[in-house]
Amino acid sequence: MFPTLKTGAVIQYPAKRKLQFVTGVIRFLDGTEQRYRDSPSVLHTWTIQLSLLDEQEMAALDQFFQENQGRFASFPFTDPWDGTVYPNCSFGADTFAFQLSGEMRNKAALTICENRS
């Protein structure tokens, strides 16, 4: 499971959530168009920005990233807005960086993407 902070939360403000459809559009010479679904359903993406984390919280995130080998593996992620569990999610990038600006002052940003099942 995606690691939670010591407060029990997984995300801090400002938090972003993106819903992505894929729609194909064919435009004709007379200006009319035909639209069709190019994917079976919506996909979710969460952008998580974290600050003022302590070293243990950051170590847990770092370990989780390494266990998943970046965006390779998948894991269930609970949408912090509505509690829905999305069973097939991955990191959105192969990179995870954090900055330590003092003791118990870590910050990091990461993206979680829902995969098509």
Next chain:
Amino acid sequence: MIYFPQLSSGATGQFPITRQRMARTLVNQSCESYNVKLADPGAAITEWHLAFGELSDQEVAALEALFQAVEGQLTPFTFLDPTDNLLAWSEAQNQAAWQADPLLTVTGNITDPLGGTSAFQVSNPSGAILMLQQSIDAPASMNYCLSVYARSDQSTRVWLVRGSETTAAAISTEWTRVTSAGQLQSEAESINFGIALDPGSTLDVFGMQAEAQTAASLYKQTFETGGVYTNARFQSDALTITTVGPNRHSCELDIVNVEHL
């Protein structure tokens, strides 16, 4: 052994420190957003960005000497991650990284001071002092701090092993974080950290941590790798040092550890 030097304070880095992990995943994406992924664990990279300010002549000379010795990004050196625990498997004493003396018994799943069950109990039923320790490939001459949480219903002390130095630390029935810090006069290219138990004693132990600095920071759990990187390199062939006055220098550098090189 060529290694990244410590500052005169005993620290390896100054705040802020940035560390970045990079994996490599091959992704074949279909037009309907289905993905086929292939991991490439051998291509993993770890990077640090270190910014130093107010360095003395001696400190900047040590950095410059290292840079010249490794010829920029050409050859590797040992880098001790200033943000991590140097010991591997910090909560799994049954792993091969740990060496327990014969007759020493180690039992896991004990309630730990952070509210989990990751502590372990160590018993010495013999008539001699027995040790549980881990050796890391790092110069013994650097400043190190070993820290561990310990408690016991019967013993009043635990021995902390830091290289050739062994110091006794007082413990009680409550969890106490005990530390042993300092610098050894040794040219050895490895150093061992651990605990030693008096004959007949039993201890609960949690969160063993070694750091290349003079005091302990918050405990960090580690798994198969600790914070010792023996294949680190400078990321650039250039090192720029800015001097703003006598004995006042600053510089920024990037270090990268790539296992497949």
